[in-house]
Every structure is written in structure tokens, then in C-alpha cells.
Amino acid sequence: MKHAVPFLNLCISFVVFITALSLVVYMLASFVTGTYDVAFQIFDTLFLSPADRQLVLNGLNADFLHTIALLIVLMKAYRILVEYMRFYHIDIKYMMEMGIIASILELLFNYQSYSQDMRYVLLGIAVSFTTIYAFRHDTLVSAMKESRREMQKWIKDLED
DSSP states (O other): OTTHHHHHHHHHHHHHHHHHHHHHHHHHHHHHHHHHHHHHHHHHTTTSOHHHHHHHHHHHHHHHHHHHHHHHHHHHHHHHHHHHHHHSSOOHHHHHHHHHHHHHHHHHHSGGGSOHHHHHHHHHHHHHHHHHHHHSHHHHHHHHHHHHHHHHHHHHHHHO
8 A cells, every 4th residue: 555655646746737738729829720720810900991801800819819828828827737736636726726717717708708797706706716816815825835844744654
């Protein structure tokens, strides 16, 4: 049993590493293809009239901003995976940050894809997480530090 726990931790860390690597590859591919699509659509508008060009660029702005917002959420997910690989647990602080960012960005850039009820749910998530984060930030940070200390102590005890 003494050798099984470090091996299992190593296996789980490997799976998390592969997941984080896949996430990075997906972010890079999404960024490159999104930039290519934006550049291609911009070049297509060169020979359009100014009114038609403005219509195309208005739609393009919303899509591009939503892509950037998605990349921000994916970067936060990457950070959560890296923290898990380092400390073998996920901090609630990072999960709340991701919930705040994802719900607000979806409301800002992709609201037309959701029903009115779902918009209220996203708004409720954003407001409640932001309130908790604002008023309990010190508690979240101290809990994160304490759990890291305990995890490092636990890892040290396993190594001994």
C-alpha cells in the first residue's frame, strides 16, 4: 500500500497533464483558426461598400470577442489543472473565479444563444459568486494556503 499511493498519484498526475496539454493544443488551434477566419473575412470586405462592410464587421466583432472570452475561460481551466497537478486538489477560489468569468462573459458576448430563464440563471451565478468572492476573499485565500500546507505535509509524510 505504501508504494501504491505514490504510483496512483503519478497516474492521476499523468492524466491531468495530458488533459492540460490537450487544452493548450485546443487553445492554440482555436486561436490560430479564429485569427485566420477573422483575417480572411476582413480581406473579403475590401471591395464592399462602406455600409455592407460595416454590417460584416459588426457581426465579426461579436464573434471575435466571444472567441477571446472563451480563450480566457480555457486559460483559467488550464490554471486549475496546473494547480491540481502541483497540490493534488482544486481550490474553491479558482473555481469561483472561473464561474464568475464564464457566466459574465457568456452574458456579455453570447446572450442571444440563451433563453431568458437561462440568462437569469447565469446572472444569478455571476452575482452570487461575485458577492461571495468579494466578501469572503480573505477566507478563501487562507483556506487555500492552509490546504496547500496540509497537502505538502501529507506528501512529505508519504516520501518518508
